[in-house]
Amino acid sequence: MATKKTAKKTASKNSSSKTTAKKTTPKRTTAKTTVKPTTPVAAIETEKQKPSTQTQTVKLRKSYVILIIVIVLLGAILYYFRGLFVAAVVNGQPISRLEVVQQAEKQSGKQTLDTLVRDALIEQEAKKENITVSDQEVNTQITTLQNNLKKQGQTLDQVLAAQGMSEDDLRNLIRLDQLVQKMVAKNVKVKDQEVNDYIAKNKDSLPNTDDATLKKQVKAQLLQQKTNEAVQTWLANLQQKANIVYFVQY
Numbered sequence: 001m002a003t004k005k006t007a008k009k010t011a012s013k014n015s016s017s018k019t020t021a022k023k024t025t026p027k028r029t030t031a032k033t034t035v036k037p038t039t040p041v042a043a044i045e046t047e048k049q050k051p052s053t054q055t056q057t058v059k060l061r062k063s064y065v066i067l068i069i070v071i072v073l074l075g076a077i078l079y080y081f082r083g084l085f086v087a088a089v090v091n092g093q094p095i096s097r098l099e100v101v102q103q104a105e106k107q108s109g110k111q112t113l114d115t116l117v118r119d120a121l122i123e124q125e126a127k128k129e130n131i132t133v134s135d136q137e138v139n140t141q142i143t144t145l146q147n148n149l150k151k152q153g154q155t156l157d158q159v160l161a162a163q164g165m166s167e168d169d170l171r172n173l174i175r176l177d178q179l180v181q182k183m184v185a186k187n188v189k190v191k192d193q194e195v196n197d198y199i200a201k202n203k204d205s206l207p208n209t210d211d212a213t214l215k216k217q218v219k220a221q222l223l224q225q226k227t228n229e230a231v232q233t234w235l236a237n238l239q240q241k242a243n244i245v246y247f248v249q250y
Contacts, residue, residue: 026186061237085097086145087099087100102208103115105250106250109248109250110250113246113248113250117239117244118235118239119176121235121238121239121242122176122179122180122235123176123179124237125182125183126179127181129184130135130184131179131182132179132181133175133178133179137178138171138174138178141174141178142156142170142174144173180229180231183234184227184230184231184234185227185230188223188227190219190222190223190226192215193223195215195218195222196215198218198222198233199214199215199218206218220249
């Protein structure tokens, strides 16, 4: 009988232990739900959100490489176009083009500006009057000049180099001169009486040649003189009528 009672008590205790275990199990489950998931998928997502140190290093290296390339290219460009900034280097000391420009402006700035203003006025007036000069007309003048220089033992290139001019500069000067001749010289006339009067007053200083040649030379000289005077007057009138605003005073 004692044995049966002991067995019942043991069974009762085991039952109580199972009941207690069942009661405490939800508490453990509740405790687990408060822990963050550590599944492989969650871990991967977390790693994706964190930029790797290796990726950052690669990006920094690329940035440095790009920066170095840009610096090298800029240096090459500056060296290639160094003449735009530096006019000369004297024993390692650079002379900038800005200094040259400033000195040139001091010496002949006013003359240069006046020339540019004059050229602009000529161009504008020629456009108004619909007057042009063809390339053929310019080429004819250049050919004549080359022939005259050849007779003197010179070449056009030598003269241009001595004047610090290029052929394009010469062509532009000839074109402007031709425009002026067409607009102004057409109204300039020299009468025969003017030629005779000039010869009579300057007989002693004129070359000894036949009358026809002498009259032709004198007429050409007087025509050029009167043309120059007419051009100066014409330009002065243009400049007086024009709206010119100067921002630099020399």
